[in-house]
Amino acid sequence: MKAGFQTVFFKEMKDVLRDRKTLLLMIVLPIVVVPLLLNLLIGFVMKKEQEAQTEMLEYIVFGDEFAPKLAKIFEAAKDFKKVTLGSRNELVAAIREDRIDFGLVIPEKTAARLRGQEQASIEFHFDNASIASKVEDRVKERVGEYNEELTTARLAKLGVSSGQKQKALLEPIRLEEKGTGNMREIIGDRIGGMVPYFFIAFCFMGVVYPAIHLGAGEKERGTLETLLLAPIPRYQVVLGKFLAVFCGGIIAVLLNLASLGTWLAIKAGELRGIIGMLIGSIDSLDLVLLALMLIPVAAMFAALLLSVSIFARNSAEASTLISPFGIVLIVPAVLAMLPGVELNWFWASVPVTNVSLAMKELLKGTMDYTMLIAILSSSTLIAGGLLFFCAKWFNRESVLFRM
């Protein structure tokens, strides 16, 4: 004969898995929606990046006669198109209204200053509000070409003709960077903080609906009262429900990981460069460890949300009470992205942050595996404490029969 909690668990799993909303959140979302969204998002970003690099930039130059060589460099470039504008006063408005991409204003004294080996200033007007814009880089590249030409000529005039000597004059001390971090470490540090956040969010989403359904939902449907009359201790009812909610989180995480892993494996070829390299360097052990660390997180979420849900009078109230947790849980996940927050014995005991930091380390390939023991122990201890609280909470009449 099964123990009471096993009977409750199997029944709850059957109940939860027969629900379309749960299936949608737990199975369809990770298997279909996540890869689809990733595909669309990355495809869109790559397309925009490509467009920004190659699109024709329309520009206007006022005073091109004062720096004719520079004006010719822009005119000769195939991806720049010179246009005309009524007056200089229209320049800012024309950029804001997207009629032109940028404008150069070359002052009258520019020619004289250049001739006199002095420094000349040219006004560069562009929309600096657009982060994705490549206008600044592309214009600076062209001006840089001309600057280099002028520098070489000026130095030659001063008698410094050799390329090596010119370099030595311009940069007496060159800092030769010899970073100890490999590319995986660098990229892992930059984007590694974001990845755990997604997995923690998926884990949370997988737990929410079963928690509401098996807690407040039971109250709402009037089935909780009959369940309380079963001749099994209430902690077994809680344990059965907790395991079902916990499984919801684990299924969601594993499916998300599997789905993401499959997507990355397929796309790795297309995602060349550093991202491709980072993905290629994550091995299956890392993925297993990633999943392992999310187990106590799912347990924490399950115990916490089940406690909240059982307190609520109905599903609507449970949703309202649970929603803020979605925001609150971002905080420890975001902490892991802050500079200076590194995985050590202190942070290994801070729930959620510890897992986020460990995931970051895993992606960087610099994981200190002894920390895993601390992370798993502290997270399991907290999850156990929350489960104990949930069981105590479930024994309170004021919670179960809250009017």
Add this chain to the structure above:
Amino acid sequence: MLQISSLTKVFRLARSKRARGERDPRERGRRFHAIDGIEFGVRRGQVLGLLGQNGAGKTTLLRILSTSLKPTSGVVLCDGEDLTKNPLEIRKRIGFVSGNTGLYGRLTAREMLHYYGKLHGMTAATLDERIGLLVGKLDMGRFLDQRNETLSSGMRQKVSIARALIHDPEILLFDELTTGLDVAAAESVLTVVAACKEEGRTVLFSTHHMDEVNQLCDSVVIIHEGKLCFEGCVDAMRSQTGESFLDKAFLKLTRPKKEVAIT
């Protein structure tokens, strides 16, 4: 068999629930005395009608008897055994159905009966036998394998009763069993209650329908504002009030005295 002595249940009132206008006499400061010093007994095989207006304390009393709630003070003895001392053992002997108790919509009636049977520690073979018996008795064959969410109110109430009877309990607690049912469904449910009486089970039956009391109950207990205001047989209810209709007798027993004087 069931002996209830000085039973009191006090709830702590949330601020929002405290009366702002006319105060309920049971509300004392932050506390609400849902039932207050109730005493009565039920013999084995007896059907006892539990009457009272809405909010009188019937459901609270039944919840205590079903071990869902713990009494604040007082004792309930079931064959001499204190209900609060060993609730798990008492639960094996009690079946509870209320008009509000629900079903798991995504399970079939059979799955639900299996679930509760397993929770009561029944073996698969005993369960199948018991389900077969209940299906025949409650005429559930047509919808046994349908999901509960597709069933009518009458069918649902039958599944609820089968759920309460699955472990063959000695005591049945029915709380407003026929609320919301049509005449045919109510009649069918009442037939089951009558059958429980014939089988020698003890039944506590809370209702607002006096015809059901007349038809089924051996004795009646009336609770008014948390206190016991009548205990006796149906005939005693009539003779004590001088009313031949039970509705009127009930109203006389529960109406405040000054109102009775006006009418």
